[in-house]
Amino acid sequence: MAGTEVMRDLQSAATSHRGDRIFNRTITALAFTALAVLAGITVFLGAQAVPVFQTLGISYLTTTAWDLTTTPPQAGIFGMLYGSVLLSVIGLVIAIPAALLLAIFMVFLAPPALAKVLTNVVDLMAAIPSVIIGLWAFYILNPVAEEWEILLNQYLGFIPIFQNNSGNFLGTPFIAGFVLAIMMIPIITAVSREVLARTPPELINASESLGGSLWTMLRYVALPYGRGGIVGGIMLGLGRALGETIAIFFVLKIVFDTNWYQIIESGGGSVASLIVSKFGEASAGLEIQLLLAAGFFLFVLTLIVNVIANLIVSRTGRLQR
Amino acid sequence: MSTAEFEKSIEGLEVELSDSRAGLPIEMDARDISVWFGKRKVLEGVSIPFPKKTVTALIGPSGCGKSTFIRTLNRLHELIPGAALAGEVLYEGKDIYSPDVDPTHIRLKIGMVFQKPNPFPSMTIRGNVLSGLKLSGMKRPNHDDIVEETLRAAGLWNEVKDRLNAAAGELSGGQQQRLVIARALAVQPHVLLMDEPCSALDPASTLKIEETIRELSKEITIIIVTHNMQQAVRVSDYTAFFLAAENEPGYVVEQGPTTDIFGNPRDQRTLDYVNGRFG
Numbered sequence: 001m002a003g004t005e006v007m008r009d010l011q012s013a014a015t016s017h018r019g020d021r022i023f024n025r026t027i028t029a030l031a032f033t034a035l036a037v038l039a040g041i042t043v044f045l046g047a048q049a050v051p052v053f054q055t056l057g058i059s060y061l062t063t064t065a066w067d068l069t070t071t072p073p074q075a076g077i078f079g080m081l082y083g084s085v086l087l088s089v090i091g092l093v094i095a096i097p098a099a100l101l102l103a104i105f106m107v108f109l110a111p112p113a114l115a116k117v118l119t120n121v122v123d124l125m126a127a128i129p130s131v132i133i134g135l136w137a138f139y140i141l142n143p144v145a146e147e148w149e150i151l152l153n154q155y156l157g158f159i160p161i162f163q164n165n166s167g168n169f170l171g172t173p174f175i176a177g178f179v180l181a182i183m184m185i186p187i188i189t190a191v192s193r194e195v196l197a198r199t200p201p202e203l204i205n206a207s208e209s210l211g212g213s214l215w216t217m218l219r220y221v222a223l224p225y226g227r228g229g230i231v232g233g234i235m236l237g238l239g240r241a242l243g244e245t246i247a248i249f250f251v252l253k254i255v256f257d258t259n260w261y262q263i264i265e266s267g268g269g270s271v272a273s274l275i276v277s278k279f280g281e282a283s284a285g286l287e288i289q290l291l292l293a294a295g296f297f298l299f300v301l302t303l304i305v306n307v308i309a310n311l312i313v314s315r316t317g318r319l320q321r
Numbered sequence: 322m323s324t325a326e327f328e329k330s331i332e333g334l335e336v337e338l339s340d341s342r343a344g345l346p347i348e349m350d351a352r353d354i355s356v357w358f359g360k361r362k363v364l365e366g367v368s369i370p371f372p373k374k375t376v377t378a379l380i381g382p383s384g385c386g387k388s389t390f391i392r393t394l395n396r397l398h399e400l401i402p403g404a405a406l407a408g409e410v411l412y413e414g415k416d417i418y419s420p421d422v423d424p425t426h427i428r429l430k431i432g433m434v435f436q437k438p439n440p441f442p443s444m445t446i447r448g449n450v451l452s453g454l455k456l457s458g459m460k461r462p463n464h465d466d467i468v469e470e471t472l473r474a475a476g477l478w479n480e481v482k483d484r485l486n487a488a489a490g491e492l493s494g495g496q497q498q499r500l501v502i503a504r505a506l507a508v509q510p511h512v513l514l515m516d517e518p519c520s521a522l523d524p525a526s527t528l529k530i531e532e533t534i535r536e537l538s539k540e541i542t543i544i545i546v547t548h549n550m551q552q553a554v555r556v557s558d559y560t561a562f563f564l565a566a567e568n569e570p571g572y573v574v575e576q577g578p579t580t581d582i583f584g585n586p587r588d589q590r591t592l593d594y595v596n597g598r599f600g
Contacts, residue, residue, distance in 0.1 A: 202435060202439040206441070208397060208400060208428065209397060210428070210429070210452060210453035210456045210457060210504070210508060211425040211428045211453065211458075211508065216455065217456065220444075224441075224443035320444040321444070321445050321486060
């Protein structure tokens with residue numbers, strides 16, 4: 001019989017059920033719709049960025065200015081892009097430890113009833129609209145945070161990041177970053193809690209039987225086990241922070257001058273808040289294009305940050321020896 | 322309890338024990354252990370002495386409290402919410418539950434191997450072997466030597482010596498279980514508790530683990546829970562037979578040298594169980 005066998009088509013047999021076929025195609029179509037929307041946004045924003053580059057060249061990305069009355073107009077968003085990153089970093093520095101400690105407490109230490117209440121509270125926090133957070137920050141947080149900044153400046157002012165020359169402690173990157181942290185903490189906590197709660201009990205047993213304490217178990221077993229998920233949660237939080245607009249708009253004094261590191265000095269940048277602050281009174285034509293182009297580069301920045309985050313994950317993904 | 326008192330209490334044991342354990346040096350001695358989960362009593366009045374450098378098998382049908390009992394021997398039992406205990410476990414001349422005993426010290430001296438192989442997936446093979454040192458903060462020099470020595474003792478060295486930095490998850494189930502044994506040995510325990518260590522393994526891996534158990538018992542005391550009657554006969558010097566009526570706490574029906582329990586049991590229920598008539 002050699003040479004006469006006919007290979008049978010198992011794949012189409014497996015999906016021969018009509019309902020399955022329709023379902024599969026619907027799902028595929030929906031998946032591509034999401035991609036198409038993403039591509040559409042990219043193309044639209046990118047198209048707006050082209051004339052901006054033709055007019056201003058690369059200086060739009062490397063300089064910091066916004067004066068459209070001169071000829072040629074001066075516009076550059078470097079300080080805004082940098083500011084978006086700086087605010088996010090400040091936010092992460094505050095949010096990651098706070099969120100992780102909260103998640104650890106909820107999973108490993110809190111009595112079940114308290115853990116349940118905390119879970120609900122944290123989920124509710126994530127649902128607070130950012131305009132409410134912005135208003136709260138403006139009226140409640142601002143005067144308190146100002147006191148903290150004055151203390152930081154007083155006792156740690158010899159460290160360059162805590163310098164303040166103007167004497168104005170409002171509208172600073174620190175306060176804006178703190179607001180971002182408040183918005184990131186619920187997201188990072190919720191994801192980390194889910195991930196840590198899924199630490200296999202047999203691994204916890206193993207750690208206990210080897211004389212592990214809660215701290216060593218977390219450090220060598222639970223956190224490495226959940227690392228991928230926790231970093232995913234941090235990325236979700238960071239996504240919210242980079243694009244956050246209105247809450248920042250309330251507390252940050254946007255200045256067209258790059259604030260490199262003086263986080264408790266008044267004035268900083270944020271692409272998203274730049275757009276919302278200028279869009280209302282923008283004149284049609286170049287200014288709208290400039291703002292849309294800023295949106296495009298914020299989008300690109302988000303992509304770059306995600307790629308870097310993925311690299312960090314895969315690099316730290318090495319096994320513990 | 323002072324060492325002198327401990328010696329004396331062990332002397333007392335010779336009277337109670339009518340079998341060949343009488344007069345042997347005792348590594349660990351469980352006395353009148355009763356266990357509760359919440360209000361439910363699951364174990365009643367279990368007393369078993371474990372002579373030094375011997376293997377004791379705990380046999381009996383499912384749900385009779387063998388695994389619960391073994392977890393009282395290294396204080397893992399107390400980590401379950403609602404767990405309670407009466408009686409005492411003597412080790413190093415002291416009740417391991419007395420307030421001045423550090424549970425971490427007990428868990429290091431009395432190691433444990435679980436039913437399901439549980440190597441740490443985020444660590445290499447080498448990392449797993451050394452993980453007990455990290456987790457407990459124990460300082461031991463010459464890590465390379467520890468890795469080789471314990472993997473040899475667990476009968477795994479030849480299979481993994483060229484890939485010590487591979488992920489532990491790449492190993493087969495039987496290899497993982499031997500890795501976990503090596504990991505337990507790296508903190509130099511005096512007693513090794515094994516809770517059905519072969520129930521998830523194929524026959525070839527089971528035989529390898531059994532060889533390992535026989536080898537290890539030259540150095541340390543081993544207590545093994547098993548459902549496999551042949552395994553109890555093959556690896557153990559002493560056997561304790563547990564039984565529980567439905568919704569009643571478990572207890573020890575009969576204990577003694579394995580040859581007696583299987584060859585010449587005194588109790589009809591033991592005879593029926595070891596001959597496979599129930600359970």
